[in-house]
Amino acid sequence: MEQIRAVVQFNDNKTAGKAGQRDGAVFTGVCASVRGQEPPAQGFQYGGQVNILDEHSLRLLYCQNSSKPHLIMCQKFHFDVLSTRECGQEIPILLNHLFGKRRDGFLIHLRVRRECHLMFLLDTLVIQVRSMLQSEGLHLYQGALRFRKLLEDDEGNSLQVERAFDDLHGLMLWLLNQYRMRAQLSTGPGHEALEVEYMVSSEDRRLRFRVRLSILLVAMEELSVDSLRGLHGYFHDEEIEPAVPSTELIDFMMHVTKRSRGQSLYMPVMFHVVATNSQVDAQNAQLLSLAHLVSRQNGTQSGSQSSPCSFAHLNHLESQQQEIQDRFRLVHASLMQYIQKAEQLKGYRQRFDDQLAQYEELLKQTANTEFGHFLQASHANLHHINNLVDKNN
Numbered sequence: 001m002e003q004i005r006a007v008v009q010f011n012d013n014k015t016a017g018k019a020g021q022r023d024g025a026v027f028t029g030v031c032a033s034v035r036g037q038e039p040p041a042q043g044f045q046y047g048g049q050v051n052i053l054d055e056h057s058l059r060l061l062y063c064q065n066s067s068k069p070h071l072i073m074c075q076k077f078h079f080d081v082l083s084t085r086e087c088g089q090e091i092p093i094l095l096n097h098l099f100g101k102r103r104d105g106f107l108i109h110l111r112v113r114r115e116c117h118l119m120f121l122l123d124t125l126v127i128q129v130r131s132m133l134q135s136e137g138l139h140l141y142q143g144a145l146r147f148r149k150l151l152e153d154d155e156g157n158s159l160q161v162e163r164a165f166d167d168l169h170g171l172m173l174w175l176l177n178q179y180r181m182r183a184q185l186s187t188g189p190g191h192e193a194l195e196v197e198y199m200v201s202s203e204d205r206r207l208r209f210r211v212r213l214s215i216l217l218v219a220m221e222e223l224s225v226d227s228l229r230g231l232h233g234y235f236h237d238e239e240i241e242p243a244v245p246s247t248e249l250i251d252f253m254m255h256v257t258k259r260s261r262g263q264s265l266y267m268p269v270m271f272h273v274v275a276t277n278s279q280v281d282a283q284n285a286q287l288l289s290l291a292h293l294v295s296r297q298n299g300t301q302s303g304s305q306s307s308p309c310s311f312a313h314l315n316h317l318e319s320q321q322q323e324i325q326d327r328f329r330l331v332h333a334s335l336m337q338y339i340q341k342a343e344q345l346k347g348y349r350q351r352f353d354d355q356l357a358q359y360e361e362l363l364k365q366t367a368n369t370e371f372g373h374f375l376q377a378s379h380a381n382l383h384h385i386n387n388l389v390d391k392n393n
Contacts, residue, residue: 005268006295007081012275047281077292095132097266111272112283114219116183142199150248152189152224189222
């Protein structure tokens, strides 16, 4: 059975001129509750205003009908985690399940816009994995990576690649070079899926095992209607029929889930929600609705089950996370310097090759000239003199 966690990372951008506006001031009128059911997606077509209640819940005020702006709907959303910090403790907890409890993981990362996730992947798959392996006394002796683009229609290029690596440095180089290139070349609506298999060992404990971390990077703006319905169906929305059309996105999710049958799959679902002065647009409101659905399904599976980590362990993870973030900033700066120097060296090498080619061409041109013959005769005379000196000695 999957252990699902709905994690909302809420980023509220404050703009000048509206900082003094109170939460909820934009909306006036009657607040009507939705009777225990998820509102249809079109109910958020005008966005809404968010009021954070605590670290697990918020309230969304929204209007369903533009012809009746005085009729305001109100819905309370609940999540496993609601945070204004980037990632927080979720990645260390996920990696603790992988290498501490030897459980496969499935990380789903949703946001409205498509972007290059290079730094997120470097932090998750390399930097924090290295820290976790060191803390657990483990050694990575082999790994494998599978990357593919999940298309939403027949347009675009369906990129797929498989790569083996012997250490985390090899994985880092693939992300810096190949992933960045593929993210830039990617065209057509779609999403990114990665499956990373770590094979680790411990000589002290005579231990050897492998774990797999699957990552799905979803852009809400590129979701097709079928994929959106499939997401609701995957998380068991009662208002969606069980038979939903198959898409590459949903097929990948089902593949990861079915492959883990027989063992518990740790599955954090991270929603990046962006607001401006507490106002969210329609797509970010849909993200909140989907996160509420995921959290509700998680509650159906495990009740009020809390994280299995103790408070002491969480505090330890928090201090480790802060240290990792500081090191990550240093590594990020070093990587940027490395890339810049590599580009400079590439330019220097090209200029050197050009000058060497010009020098070789100049030698060829002077070889058959009078000056060239004079140089050859001088070289022969010098060689003859050296021979005479050697004989006399």
